[in-house]
Amino acid sequence: KGPSIGARGRVLLVLEDNPSKVGVRFDKPVYGGNNLVDLCEDGHGYFCNVSELRLEHSSGEDVDKLILDSLIEVLVSEASKVPLILLIKNVEKSIMGNFERYMKLERLEKADVKLVIIGSHTSDHHKDKVLMTLRFVAVVSNLLTGNMQDHLSTRAEDYKPDGSKCSRMLAKLFPSKIYVQQPQDENMLLVWNRQLEQDAERLKAEANRQLLRIIMSTSNVECNDLSTINIQTHLLTHDMAEKVVGWGISHHLQHHVEPLHRNGKIVIKAESLEHSLAELQAIQRGSTQRKKTLKASPIFLGTLSDSGLQDVVCDNEFEKILLPEVIPPDEIRVTFDHIGALDNVKETLRELVMLPLQRPELFVKGQLTKPCRGLLLFGPPGTGKTMLAKAVATEAGANFINISMSTIASKWFGEAEKYVKAVFTLASKISPSVVFVDEVDSMLGRRGKDHEHSAMRKLKNEFMASWDGLRTREKERVIVLAATNRPFDLDEAVIRRFPRRLMIDVPDAENRAKILKVILSDEDLSPDFNMEEVAAAADGYSGSDLKNLCTTAAYIRIRELLEQEKKEMEKAKAQGVEKPAAPTGVTPYIRPISMADMRHAMEKVRSSVSSDAGIMGELQQWNEQYGEGGTRKKATLTYFM
The missing domain is CATH 1.10.8.60 (Helicase, Ruva Protein; domain 3)
Known part of the structure; x- marks a missing residue:
């Protein structure tokens, strides 16, 4: 019985003897509804608890304006019965933006009601920095005593309006003005600022509690000690409040087998909501940290003492887009122990790749011991080339950047080259790092083909130019690892930039x-x-x-x-x-x-892969000519001629 959750309507009737309930006319008929004493159609009306209602507004309306319109209607009818004080914050924004609302407030000033209206306004004088925090409180003149009016008029002599139409209308509506200016004394100013911070935190906490009450009311949940929760750190949104309540219910049910129910609602403790708030804040901190900073893992080997945590500051949008492609070493979780064979290859990788990344001080003196910055892994499919690259990054404690054509390609002319450049600039910032290019032949294939697009040629040129630029920076611990099944399709200049080429063959x-x-x-x-x-x-x-x-x-x-x-x-x-069911667990x-x-x-x-396949013969032939330990019997590439 009653409206369903999410039903929309308008409040038409307020009960004086029971203000906790209001009569609402819903847009659609309600099961068990009425006509609200002939105020609406039959079946569309229903008396609802105020705590179960939530203010809704269309996309073009402001919630503050809707509240103020309803407030003025209540003031007209209630201020003649009991004395009231109305405080309007940001009166210029709330009142001056609507002429009808301004006229209603002006009529309130002239009406014979027991009402005092106080409006707050912040003046913005760019020439005087002190006046940036100036606030005055305006009081409707005909509601004040004569003595107070004279006092306020004397104080208002110092106020000089800027002459705008808005200021003149405010001065007409609020002729009496009181300045609330920040103290000039430093000690008093500290107390002033502390009070402002406390007031802001108190208002923020109360707004959060009210939002949680609304969510809990719609979810049939109660919390007796909600006021004890410290929720003044940040302002909750509606989605965040729903998560806090949902997680709080789950936490409460996990720790209470028989939860308390009251009036058909589950009663949870404040500790459960505090736990869910802590979880939400932890998730937000982790998300913000992941987006803004990436921390390189420290390596405590040898005399390397300056390899602490390093924050990444992206210089452009291309680095920001590539940053999620970076995998920290603790998230790769692939080591050499996960690779059952290739002992000779592992030892070579430890010497060529891991040692320069872990012990850079050993490669400072001389030119012949400069670390290898490019290494090619080639061989038949499924032999573990990608796993070797991941294991190298994990064992060396280096960040892993996986690059493919889908990562750096762009439909806009010239952006692919910027992505390529961003790969190497980002790799240098998060060093030690491993830039891994899987299926490198698809990206850096041989140039000069008739069907090759000019954009692809520019991408290859930029990649090799940035690669050479990387090699000139001696202190950067960055290595480029590439894997391919077709090394014979690579461009000659690319092969030259891979001084070490290891064949990962089918295991014996x-x-x-x-x-x-x-x-x-x-x-x-x-x-x-x-x-x-x-x-x-x-x-x-x-x-x-x-x-x-x-x-x-x-x-x-x-x-x-x-x-x-x-x-x-x-x-x-x-x-x-009937066969008995298997026991659970x-x-x-x-x-x-x-x-x-x-x-x-x-x-x-x-x-x-068949041993008689043509690709196996081509791989063996290419390994003999350019691979590690080959006989070099074939003629050299045209690039070196």
């Missing part, structure tokens, strides 16, 4: 066994499981293929369990017996992975 039987041990480290294996036998049978499988193989084998056990449960259910149904028994599972999975999962 020994390395496959190491990879399987890492993948199956947390799994239950049957006693007959032979890791070396599986590794020998998986000839040509990459690391990614081995993971897919183990995943398929693990799902065989789950599929068998589901089939067994289905058969038991059908058997019980045929016998007319208990994990069903799943048998260990067996060799039969691996053999069955190997029939479904094949290697993604």
Whole structure:
């Protein structure tokens, strides 16, 4: 019975004997409604509690103006019965913006009512800084005694209006003026400012409590000791207040199995709301910190003592857009232990990449020991190139910036080059950092193709120019890591900027066994499981293929369990017996992975790259010519001729 939450209407009737209830005419018929004593249509009226109503307004209306219009209507009818004092804050904004409202207030001044109207106004005199904080209180003249009128008139002689139409109308409406000026004494000024701060905090806290009361009323929630909550730090919005109330209810129910109910409403304690307020403030601080600053992780190795936290200040919008692409090392969570093979590659990466980032003081003297700023990882798909790059960033404590064409491409001419430049300027600010370019051949392919767009050529030129500019700054601990399956499609100038090129090949039987041990480290294996036998049978499988193989084998056990449960259910149904439900919170028994599972999975999962494929021959040939440890029998690239 009654209107639903969110129903819209207008207050038409106020009960003098019961001010907590008002008669509302709703836009749509209400179940159990009436006509409010012939004030509206039948079924549209309903007497509602004031605490359950919330002021609504259209997009073009101001809430303050609506409140003032209603207030003037109440004053006209009530000021003749009892003495009233009306305080209007920011009278120029509240009254002077509407001529009808101004005329209503002027008629109040002339009416025979027991009413004193006090309006506050801030004068803005740019030539006099003292007058910037000047406030006067204007009192309607015909409501004052003669002695007080003379006193105020004497004080008003010092006021010189600026001659604007608004000032003249204010002077006509409020002829008596009182200056409230800040103290000139320093001690008194400190007390003055402290009082202003306390008043602002008190008003802010009361506004927050009132908003929480409204939200709790619509949610059928009560809080007896709401006044004890300290909520004066910031002003809550409606969405924030809804979160505080919702989280407070959840916190209260978690700690009280049988919550108290009163008049159909749940009664929560102030501690629950304080907890939800603390959670909201923590989330806001974390969000603001993530947007404005990015902290580099400290590295406590060797004599490196100046690697504390570093705040990032973005110089332009391009750096701000790229900042979310940065992953701190503690969020990557990939280490060399997660990579089961490639021991030689790991050792090379520790020497070429991690050591210069962790111990830069070892590479200061001389030119031959300058750290390597570019490293290319190439090889067949699924061999762990991306995981190696992530592990390098984690082990070295460096920030990880993942760059792709979708990150730096733009539909606007010239913006792609600015994004490229921002990549390197941002990397230098958050150093130590690793700039990782996956599938680098799609971004820095060979120039000079007939179908290549001029914008793509400019992007490549800017990338290489910024890269060289980065190399000239000796103190910056930044390295560019790139991965590709087609190194032979790279531009010659790009290859030159990668002095070290490591091939990540398909693992052999020994390395496959190491990879399987890492993948199956947390799994239950049957006693007959032979890791070396599986590794020998998986000839040509990459690391990614081995993971897919183990995943398929693990799902065989789950599929068998589901089939067994289905058969038991059908058997019980045929016998007319209901199968008892499995106890909640208990994990069903799943048998260990067996060799039969691996053999069955190997029939479904094949290697993604064939050893006889043409790309494997091209990769081997390119590695022989340009890779780490190649024979260099082929002719050099035209770039060096």
